Amino acid sequence: MSASSQRKETEIKIPFPSRSDHKIDLAGILSQHDPSSSAVRRPLALILHGVLSHKSQSFHPLLASSLPIDSLRFDFRGNADSPLLEGQEWDMAGFHEDCRDLDAVVEWMEEEYGYQVEAIIGHSRGSLIGWKWMSEAYGDDDLQGGSTVDNEERRWIQKRRQRGAGSGRAPPAWVSLCGRWNMDRIHDRDQVYAEQFKDKGFFEWKAKVAGKQVTARVTPAAVESFASYPIASYVSRYPSHSPPLLIHGTSDETVPSADVGYYINGLSAKHARTQSGTGSTWGQVHLVEGANHMLRGKYDEVVAVIKQWYEAQRRGSSNEDGPQMALEASQEGDVLERSWNETGAGKGKL
Incomplete structure (x- = not known):
């Protein structure tokens, strides 16, 4: 029987915050090449979904079935099959709460199943979570979170660093898809929220998640907090010895594809990201021509790029086509802004 025919997907429950302090379960799907394997420290990929979404959104199932290693995709708290804590609101x-979910998942999969997390792939909000978590666990400096972080969050950051950089292991391969940079562009939706903010003090966001209708509250304070998310700070602290892969659709109606350029600027600004004589760079960018925010209709391309890039990282080889700092002519200039202008800034989603 071939390895592909042996692949099995199993629904699992992950205790949160931990086994010793078990309050709720996070729901996940473990995709395994060979479920009977008992090899210690098997490599594992974690797949992180977007806002008000779920573990099997978009390209995630295809990615799980295509990766050369086992993978886990899971629902963050308040999404699909993972509940909120008692008294907690979305x-x-x-x-920071999403990062704590990721902490619990990493700990459980490594200690209960014997995996070693070797890759993390984050889409949209999952991208924002991944940059924060990677910089805090494996970053180039001892990130403390600044004066605006309370003591509880600082303890989580310190714990993250102890499990990450303190372990002496290489950071997981990191893939960021459709990540937002200009966080204050969330204010493009102010006119959508305005009437309910005035009448109720909050906006009722109605969405369908995994086939079920859900309603989430958006408050003025949450909008301001979202707008001030320090993504530039996390990117500046991202481990320089771990080149990421950035993927973005040129027709993204939610996050303009021009945002990927800001990530390139932030990553390439650190001299340490280019290693003299090796030909390696800060990482790689891949624009998916005509793809929207959910990358619909482009799943095969997206998955193929991630798989090829991961296998190259595992071999320790650089991209054969050379540094990806410069985008091809067909992906320059107006095409980077066209998607935002054509769809209209007022239509932008979270």
Whole structure:
């Protein structure tokens, strides 16, 4: 029987915040090449979904079936099959809570199943979470979060660093898809929220998640907190010895594809990201021509790029086509802004 025919997907429950302090379960799907394997420290990929979404959104199932290693995709708290804690409300700007979910998942999969997290792939909000978590766990300096971080969050950051950089292991390969840079562009939606903010003090965001209708509250405070998310700071602290892959659709109606350029600027600004004589760079960018924010109709291309890039990283080889700092002519200039202008800034989603 071939390895592909042996692949099995299993629904699992992950205790949160931990086994010793078990309050709720995070729902996940573990995709395994060979479920009977008992090899210690098997490599694992984690797949992170977007806002008000779920573990099997978009290209995620295809990616799980195509990766050469086992993978886990899971629902963050308040999404699909993962509940909120008692008394907790969903928070549009609750990135620190999402990172704690990721902490619990990493700990459980490594200690209970014997995996070693070797790759993390984050889409949209999952991208924002990944940059924060990677910089805090494996960053180039001892990130403390600044004066605006309370003591509880600082303890989580310190714990993250102890499990990450303190372990002496290389950072997981990191793939960021459709990540937002200009966080204050969330204010493009102010006119959408205005009437309910005035009448109710909050906006009721109605969406369908995994086939079910859900309603989430968006507050003025959450919008301001979202707008001030320090993504530039996290990118500047991202581990320089771990080149990321950035993927973005040129017709993204939610996050303009021009945002990927800001990530390039932030990553390439650190001299340490270019290693003299090796030909390696800060990482790689891949624009998916005509793809929207969910990358619909382009799943095969997206998955193929991630798979090829991951295998190259695992071999320790650089991209054969050379540094990806400069975008091809067909992907320059107006095409980077066309998607935002054609769809209209007022139509932008979260």
